[in-house]
Amino acid sequence: MANGTIAGQHPEEVSFYEYDGKRKGIMGWLLTLDHKRIGILYLIAMLGFFAVAVSMGVLMRLEMLTTGETIMKPQTYNSIFTLHGVIMIFLFIIPGIPAVFGNFLLPIQIGAKDVIFPRLNLLSWYLYIIGGLLAIISLFTGGGIMDTGWTFYVPYSIRTTTNVSLSVFAAFVLGFSSILTGLNFITTIHRMRCPGMTFFRMPLFVWGLYSTAWIQVLATPIVGITLVLVILERFFGIGVFDPNKGGDPLLYQHLFWIYSHPAVYIMILPAMGVVSDIIATFTKKDIFGYVPIALSSLAIAFVGYLVWGHHMFTSGISDTSRVIFSFLTFLVAIPTGVKVFNWVASLYKGSIDMRAPMLYVMAFIIVFSIGGLTGLVLGTLDTDIHLTDTYFVVAHFHYVMFGGMGLLFFASLHYWYPKMFGRMYNEKMAKFSCWVFVIGFNVLYFPMFIMGYLGMPRRYYDYLPEFAPYHIVATVGSWIMVLGMIFMFANLIRGLYNGPRATENPWDGTTLEWKVPSPPPLENFDKIPTVHYGPYHRDWEDDRNEVVKEKH
Amino acid sequence: MKRDSDAHVANAHGHTGDHSGGHVHRDDIGSKMGIWLFLFTELLLFGGMFILYAAYRFIYPDDFKSAALELDPVLGAVNTIVLLTSSLTVVLAIVALQKKNIKLCMTNLWITQFCGVIFLVNKYFEWTHKIHLGIYPKGPALEEMTQGQTVFFGLYYVMTGLHGLHVIVGMAFIGFIMYFIKKNYITYNNYQKLENSGLYWHLVDVIWIFLFPLFYLIH
Numbered sequence: 001m002a003n004g005t006i007a008g009q010h011p012e013e014v015s016f017y018e019y020d021g022k023r024k025g026i027m028g029w030l031l032t033l034d035h036k037r038i039g040i041l042y043l044i045a046m047l048g049f050f051a052v053a054v055s056m057g058v059l060m061r062l063e064m065l066t067t068g069e070t071i072m073k074p075q076t077y078n079s080i081f082t083l084h085g086v087i088m089i090f091l092f093i094i095p096g097i098p099a100v101f102g103n104f105l106l107p108i109q110i111g112a113k114d115v116i117f118p119r120l121n122l123l124s125w126y127l128y129i130i131g132g133l134l135a136i137i138s139l140f141t142g143g144g145i146m147d148t149g150w151t152f153y154v155p156y157s158i159r160t161t162t163n164v165s166l167s168v169f170a171a172f173v174l175g176f177s178s179i180l181t182g183l184n185f186i187t188t189i190h191r192m193r194c195p196g197m198t199f200f201r202m203p204l205f206v207w208g209l210y211s212t213a214w215i216q217v218l219a220t221p222i223v224g225i226t227l228v229l230v231i232l233e234r235f236f237g238i239g240v241f242d243p244n245k246g247g248d249p250l251l252y253q254h255l256f257w258i259y260s261h262p263a264v265y266i267m268i269l270p271a272m273g274v275v276s277d278i279i280a281t282f283t284k285k286d287i288f289g290y291v292p293i294a295l296s297s298l299a300i301a302f303v304g305y306l307v308w309g310h311h312m313f314t315s316g317i318s319d320t321s322r323v324i325f326s327f328l329t330f331l332v333a334i335p336t337g338v339k340v341f342n343w344v345a346s347l348y349k350g351s352i353d354m355r356a357p358m359l360y361v362m363a364f365i366i367v368f369s370i371g372g373l374t375g376l377v378l379g380t381l382d383t384d385i386h387l388t389d390t391y392f393v394v395a396h397f398h399y400v401m402f403g404g405m406g407l408l409f410f411a412s413l414h415y416w417y418p419k420m421f422g423r424m425y426n427e428k429m430a431k432f433s434c435w436v437f438v439i440g441f442n443v444l445y446f447p448m449f450i451m452g453y454l455g456m457p458r459r460y461y462d463y464l465p466e467f468a469p470y471h472i473v474a475t476v477g478s479w480i481m482v483l484g485m486i487f488m489f490a491n492l493i494r495g496l497y498n499g500p501r502a503t504e505n506p507w508d509g510t511t512l513e514w515k516v517p518s519p520p521p522l523e524n525f526d527k528i529p530t531v532h533y534g535p536y537h538r539d540w541e542d543d544r545n546e547v548v549k550e551k552h
Numbered sequence: 553m554k555r556d557s558d559a560h561v562a563n564a565h566g567h568t569g570d571h572s573g574g575h576v577h578r579d580d581i582g583s584k585m586g587i588w589l590f591l592f593t594e595l596l597l598f599g600g601m602f603i604l605y606a607a608y609r610f611i612y613p614d615d616f617k618s619a620a621l622e623l624d625p626v627l628g629a630v631n632t633i634v635l636l637t638s639s640l641t642v643v644l645a646i647v648a649l650q651k652k653n654i655k656l657c658m659t660n661l662w663i664t665q666f667c668g669v670i671f672l673v674n675k676y677f678e679w680t681h682k683i684h685l686g687i688y689p690k691g692p693a694l695e696e697m698t699q700g701q702t703v704f705f706g707l708y709y710v711m712t713g714l715h716g717l718h719v720i721v722g723m724a725f726i727g728f729i730m731y732f733i734k735k736n737y738i739t740y741n742n743y744q745k746l747e748n749s750g751l752y753w754h755l756v757d758v759i760w761i762f763l764f765p766l767f768y769l770i771h
Contacts, residue, residue, distance in 0.1 A: 221599075240710065
């Protein structure tokens with residue numbers, strides 16, 4: 001793709017921010033069909049929800065600073081950890097990268113003017129907002145804030161008097177939004193690639209989005225129907241999950257995790273695609289093992305379907321199924337390992353440019369490896385019996401979710417910031433805030449591994465005095481981490497107003513988005529490009545290969 | 553494949569330069585692909601319930617047998633025939649439109665709508681009869697029944713209810729399509745929307761074909 005002739009910068013062409021269609025001002029945004037504007041709309045909404053959920057996390061840590069009551073009552077604590085989970089998972093981590101960066105970049109990266117169903121795309125955003133609003137309304141109506149944890153396990157969720165029905169319905173609506181986005185992306189990738197853009201010339205971010213989209217389409221409906229059944233159970237008492245009436249609560253857990261485990265890969269696969277793109281750009285060479293990385297995304301998506309039982313090792317399912325689920329869980333580590341090794345191999349003999357996005361990616365590889373390896377500890381049957389429902393699990397999923405998807409959301413924000421906003425941020429500050437964030441992150445979550453191993457159960461309001469040192473360290477860590485995020489967002493917001501203008505290709509990237517102006521014009525390309533090489537091709541590598549051939 | 557090449561001609565002048573409706577272009581294959589993906593999601597939605605049915609049938613085989621005796625296979629069979637006929641008329645409508653016979657197309661779609669109504673009316677009488685007998689969640693007769701039978705009727709109401717909802721949605725889709733045909737937005741060389749709503753209608757049909765034996769026929 002290094003043939004630079006595809007879309008020149010035309011001074012008369014205005015960016016999608018300035019272009020006024022039929023509607024001007026706010027309505028030009030709220031009724032837009034432009035994938036880039038929709039991406040920005042998601043970004044704004046999502047950062048709002050993220051900020052709320054982070055504050056709740058900080059409050060939880062503050063409560064755990066001392067034994068007994070610190071700042072809130074037990075019932076409030078239950079509600080807060082439930083909300084923290086629900087908002088983070090359904091409103092930030094699951095839709096995060098596909099909805100914001102997928103929307104903004106997928107069409108550009110495959111050389112298209114937009115996604116294939118722009119109206120459906122806007123509908124997805126509205127469903128997302130409606131889902132978010134319903135979740136907020138549920139806080140102030142009904143019998144109080146939901147206190148079931150984000151998994152809504154029956155039978156408690158059908159008995160509690162708190163406002164479960166509305167929150168669960170919010171999750172259902174958000175699922176609908178997610179399905180429509182996935183459906184849109186799959187069809188776009190199949191139908192809208194520009195000439196020469198074969199499947200194996202797509203950037204790896206697109207591969208990540210493609211695998212994710214399949215999971216969104218094929219797994220989300222199951223949780224949809226399960227949540228509807230919970231609502232029906234609460235209103236009509238149909239008996240499907242109620243043990244008093246002959247229902248089996250374990251079946252709820254099965255159906256819930258049939259979706260919610262693959263959802264873990266919805267969270268991480270697009271993020272892993274981001275890693276590949278960033279590494280290829282900042283090592284100035286082609287990615288090592290393009291095809292294995294692309295196919296490992298599909299492999300993770302596929303195997304990820306078959307491992308939901310590992311959430312239920314202590315629920316009383318049969319030993320045979322536990323052994324099988326444990327085995328399948330280990331299998332996921334193989335395609336994940338393929339990715340990690342290929343990334344590290346890509347660094348070898350690369351001309352590494354440690355800019356802020358790359359720094360975030362390096363932090364991700366280390367933090368995510370810790371999270372992944374402790375996942376194996378939990379996937380092993382006998383250690384899981386000891387560690388299940390302890391802080392070890394909490395630490396594990398924060399390392400893989402927040403350290404995985406969260407860090408890479410920040411990496412993407414820094415990597416595509418010039419493209420999305422046409423400005424540059426302060427590089428030194430970005431790196432500094434990355435360091436503060438990562439240090440705070442580890443101070444916050446690493447002690448949780450230790451106290452979990454020592455037996456501190458999760459979701460408990462109070463704890464024994466011997467756990468106090470770990471809790472104090474973790475709470476201090478939460479302050480450092482939030483400080484890092486404040487630095488980061490302050491720097492990014494400052495860049496919007498005061499940053500120098502970004503050029504078309506500030507990082508020397510090779511994928512198509514770096515061949516259009518920053519920010520891109522309304523229809524991305526003057527003329528639909530034609531692609532002749534793989535996504536990370538650089539001309540000098542041709543010369544090198546020639547030399548190698550001559551030598552041999 | 554003729555249609556596909558037509559669609560590409562339409563793409564060529566897609567630039568209208570407008571945020572609100574700009575780069576919407578016609579791609580029949582893409583549109584069909586989208587609806588098939590959507591049908592997958594519908595299958596999985598019902599798939600979750602079929603898993604529940606299978607699991608509970610395994611747990612309570614005898615209760616499921618005795619509870620199924622309460623349902624009237626004749627009513628179910630009538631509804632099956634009605635739905636199958638309506639699927640046929642949708643297909644006939646597409647063929648009629650391809651042959652530019654708009655009147656015949658509309659007649660067939662009206663028959664489809666009519667069949668949908670018959671199905672729903674039939675279902676209404678079936679449900680009200682059950683409710684009259686006290687067989688409904690928390691109802692007096694159902695409270696007397698065993699746990700397996702309670703679960704059976706719980707599933708019966710949820711699955712046929714959700715299916716009925718899909719019948720209504722399908723009828724609404726076809727209603728919009730009929731309006732579009734009347735307004736000439738859907739024509740003999742641009743009928744993908746009609747075909748898509750037809751596919752959705754077939755899905756509603758297929759799901760019923762599984763619901764019917766599971767609830768009415770297996771004793």
